[in-house]
Amino acid sequence: MNLGPFIAVSPLLVVTLGGVLLMVAEAFSHRREESHDRRSGPSSDIALGTAITLLAGAVFSGAVGFVGPETLDGVDLLAPYLVMDRFTLFFSFVLCLGGALAALLAGGYLPEHRLDRGEFYPLLTFSTVGAIILAGAGDLLTLFLGLETMSLGAYALTGFRRTSPRSTEAAIKYFLLGSFAAALLLYGGALIYGATGHTDLAGIGEAIAGATGDKAPNPALLLIGAALMLVGLAFKVSAVPFHMWTPDAYEGAPTPATTFMAVAVKGAAFATLLRVLLGAFSSPALSSWAAGWPPAVAVMALLTMTVANLIAGRQESVKRMLAYSSIAHAGYLLVGVAATVRASEDAQASVMFYLLAYTVSTVGAFGTLILCGSRGAEAVSYEDLSGIGKRHPVAALAFSLFLLSLAGVPPTAGFFGKLYIVKAAMGAELYTLSVALLLNSVLSAYYYLRVLVFMYMREPAPGAPIARPMRSGYVNAALVVSAVLVMVLGIWPTTSLGIAVRAVLASH
Numbered sequence: 482m483n484l485g486p487f488i489a490v491s492p493l494l495v496v497t498l499g500g501v502l503l504m505v506a507e508a509f510s511h512r513r514e515e516s517h518d519r520r521s522g523p524s525s526d527i528a529l530g531t532a533i534t535l536l537a538g539a540v541f542s543g544a545v546g547f548v549g550p551e552t553l554d555g556v557d558l559l560a561p562y563l564v565m566d567r568f569t570l571f572f573s574f575v576l577c578l579g580g581a582l583a584a585l586l587a588g589g590y591l592p593e594h595r596l597d598r599g600e601f602y603p604l605l606t607f608s609t610v611g612a613i614i615l616a617g618a619g620d621l622l623t624l625f626l627g628l629e630t631m632s633l634g635a636y637a638l639t640g641f642r643r644t645s646p647r648s649t650e651a652a653i654k655y656f657l658l659g660s661f662a663a664a665l666l667l668y669g670g671a672l673i674y675g676a677t678g679h680t681d682l683a684g685i686g687e688a689i690a691g692a693t694g695d696k697a698p699n700p701a702l703l704l705i706g707a708a709l710m711l712v713g714l715a716f717k718v719s720a721v722p723f724h725m726w727t728p729d730a731y732e733g734a735p736t737p738a739t740t741f742m743a744v745a746v747k748g749a750a751f752a753t754l755l756r757v758l759l760g761a762f763s764s765p766a767l768s769s770w771a772a773g774w775p776p777a778v779a780v781m782a783l784l785t786m787t788v789a790n791l792i793a794g795r796q797e798s799v800k801r802m803l804a805y806s807s808i809a810h811a812g813y814l815l816v817g818v819a820a821t822v823r824a825s826e827d828a829q830a831s832v833m834f835y836l837l838a839y840t841v842s843t844v845g846a847f848g849t850l851i852l853c854g855s856r857g858a859e860a861v862s863y864e865d866l867s868g869i870g871k872r873h874p875v876a877a878l879a880f881s882l883f884l885l886s887l888a889g890v891p892p893t894a895g896f897f898g899k900l901y902i903v904k905a906a907m908g909a910e911l912y913t914l915s916v917a918l919l920l921n922s923v924l925s926a927y928y929y930l931r932v933l934v935f936m937y938m939r940e941p942a943p944g945a946p947i948a949r950p951m952r953s954g955y956v957n958a959a960l961v962v963s964a965v966l967v968m969v970l971g972i973w974p975t976t977s978l979g980i981a982v983r984a985v986l987a988s989h
Contacts, residue, residue, distance in 0.1 A: 485553035489565040492541040492573045493613050499534030500606035503527060507599030528588025528955060531602040535581035535609060539574045546570035546984070561619040561681035564756075567984035568833075569617035572752040575837050576616065579744035580609040582844040582959045587737035589953025590851050596735060601641060605741055608634025612749035619760075621670040621680040624753060628666070628717075632659050635746055638738035639730050651733025658726045662716035669709030673761070676702035682760040690764035707762055711774060714757065717750035719808045720815060721785040731804035739800070740847040743807045744840040751814055751836060755829060759821060768822050779819040779914060786812025786921040794928045797862050802928055803846055806887060809925060810839055816914045817902045823909035830981035831901035837977060838886070838894035838970050845883035845963035848956055852876050855951035863935045865947070870937035873950050877936045879960050886967050888929040889922050894970035901978060 487494070507527055546567050550556050559565055584605055591597040611630025618624035636659065640652025674680050676698035677688035689698060716723040731739045758774055767773045786809045793805035814835055820828035853869060853876050854861070870877035886893035889900075899922060906915040941947050970977055 483555040485555035486558050489545060489550045489553050489556045489559065490563065491545060492538045492570065492577065493610065493617075495541050496534060496538040496577065496606060496613065497610050499530070499537065500603050500610060503530055503534065503606055504603045506530065507603065510599060527599055527602050528584055528591075531584040531606055532581045532588070532955075534606060535577045535584060538609075538613075539577035539581065542570045542574040542577060546574070546980075561683055562623045563614070563617050564619035565617055568756075569613075569752075571833055571981060571984040572616035572748060572836075573613050575748050575833075575840055576609055576612045576745050579748065579840045579844060580605060580612075580741060582841075582848070582963060583737050583741040583744070585955045585959035586740055586844070586848050586851055587735075588955035589951065590735060590737050590956070593951050593953065594735070594856050596642060598641075601638065601738075604634045604637050605738075608632075608638070608741070609745060612745050615749040616752035618753060618756065619682050621674070621682070624757075625663070625667060625670070627749070628663060628753075631746060631749060632663065635659075635738075635742055638741065639734040641735050641738055642733075645733070648733040648735075651730045655726050655730040658716065662713045662723070665709045665716075666713030669706045669711075669713060672702045672706030672709065675699075676706060682756060685761040686763055689762070689766060703767075707767060707774065708777075710757060711777060714750060714754045715781060718747055718754060718811045718814070719785075720781045720811055721788045721808070724785070724789070724808050724811075727808055728801050728804045731807070732798065732801050736800065736847055736851050739804070740844055743803075743843050743847070747807070747811065748836050748840065751818070751832065754818060755821070755832065758818065759825065759829070770822075773822075775819055775822045778815055779911065782812050782815035782819055782914060783917055784812075785809070785815060786918065790921050790924045790928075793925070796928070797864075799850060799863060799866065799932065800847075800861065803843075803850070806925065806928070807843065809921065810843075810887070812921070813899060813902055813918055814839075816906050816911070816918050819914060820902075820905045820909035820911055823911075824905050826982060826985050827901075827908055828905040829985045830978060831898075831905040833981040833984065834901055834974070834978045835898035837981075838898035838967075841963045841966040841970070842883050842886040842893070842895050845879065845960060845967060846887060848960050848963065849876060849880040849883060851951070852953070852956050852960065853880065853950050855949050863931065864939075864941070866932060866935045867939040867941040868936075868947075869950075876950050879964060880936065881933055882964055882967060884929040884932055886971070888926045892968075892971040894967045894974070897971060897974035897978075901974075 550565050556565060587601055591601060608631050611627045614627030615631055618627050636652055636656045639655050640648055642648035673685060677685050679685045679688055719727045762768060762774055770776055789805045789808035793802050796802040814832055817828050817832040886895035889895045903915050903918055
């Protein structure tokens, strides 16, 4: 029996099997009888089990990537539907890591806020399964399957706070706009199939690049299909002007769900964006600066980071500010995507490293926001954080570290993430985007540093509500892991970047 294909997909199998076991454990878990204002919920062991399952997926991803999936016999049997190369395994590691940290945050947040219902963890796990499938999709059918598996879980997590009108509204908006974007992606794929006769990304790319004369694809079908697919993926990465769902969904969802959406959903969407643009749409006809996708991506990058940073600076809710910050980071990543047309390997590796740095920094930022507020004394606005640097210096220090990483201050992971993106953009001669990214990074420092000003230099107004940090070993564990990774990636960035470069080279 050839075990090569099973070893190659072992990260996906581990997470899927773990999700099934979590569902069984939740179904048979002992539910506590509590007062009317509390939710009955499963043991917190399910949160730990989810984190262990996803961390196991990350470990398997790293192990298979270290061995090299190309050395396994029979791994080609999975193609073209599922491409388990080092590129996929790198994203699988990032997605599982982000999901595991989000599960730990949920293990502290949900019981504290009387939301401890066991379905949260299988939803998160199977949404991660969809994200992994999406990252490894080599065919339009697999791509749509992974997208819907990931998205349905994300919709449910957004509306998890069922008694909150804001959470319900956010879930409905996310579902309707997400369904619209999925329809655009599906219609685009149908048009591309009609033009090329292929659903696999490699076959589409070959049909576009190699066909001539009567065999040439219909240009109208091809361009409309490519545009629809680009719009559908732009929605998933929260690119302007397809970002309007993001602030409401992020603000209305429970904060661990927001964290998961900000890191896993965005990471999987960028992995797919790279595969589609550099696989199916890499021919000169679609990748030229005259009439291809690079100018569209460059314009979206410029609009996304600029508009998001301008709006983020005007927010009074810290959670909503972090939502717009997430949109701005999508703009920075799109700069790297635009650079792939001229500096493919370096630009792809810079995007991959940035996503890893962004994942741990964003988990830390949302996790610290969770830590800073207990039930009835939550940290929502800037004013709620006033004076917390003196009252709870450890929480304030952690928040400061993650915000400085998001701002791109050395020697954190975020600094080198932006540095590598700018370097790739300069190598691709995208000087305007490089300058715009640097200026936007300076602009973003305003609202990040504003949090530090309130924490260390302001005192709460008389009679104003004061945020009171919660106590949770799960949240503390997630923050410690995130903080260590932020500093490790900042002090030794070349190791992770080298892994990303090797993943890119091996995928070609």
